[in-house]
Structure formats: structure tokens, C-alpha cells
Amino acid sequence: xxxxxxxxxxxxxxxxxxxxxxxxxxxxxxxxxxxxxxxxxxxxxxxxxxxxxxxxxxxxxxxxxxxxx
Numbered sequence: 001x002x003x004x005x006x007x008x009x010x011x012x013x014x015x016x017x018x019x020x021x022x023x024x025x026x027x028x029x030x031x032x033x034x035x036x037x038x039x040x041x042x043x044x045x046x047x048x049x050x051x052x053x054x055x056x057x058x059x060x061x062x063x064x065x066x067x068x069x
Contacts (some may be wrong), residue, residue, distance in 0.1 A: 025052055 008015075010030055017026045024046040031040030047055070 019046070024048055 028045040033040045
């Protein structure tokens, strides 16, 4: 692990939640410390079904490369 890498303290269950209407995955990343900004930045975003499918496809592709290596 490189010096600048930080392990995640949040579990995937904490980072990824299904929205109340079950139409989006709500993603909450750990606060990000940035030089020159006194407080860590909170990062939130929502993924719709298309984004989730794209991410899963890409992760499956990468996993197959890892296993095949």
C-alpha cells in the first residue's frame, strides 16, 4: 500500500445504501482531507440502475483478469 493510500474504515453496508424509493444507490464516501481546506470534504452521490450495471460489468471484467493472471 502506498503512503498516500488510506484504508477505508466504513463497511460497504455503510457506504452503499438503497434509497427509500429503491430507485438509487446512495453512496457515502469517507470524508476527504484536502490541502488548504480546514475541514474534510463530505462526498455523497447517487447511482441509478444504469450506473450500477456499468460498474458491475467493469468489476466483473477486472475480476476475471485478476483470477486469470
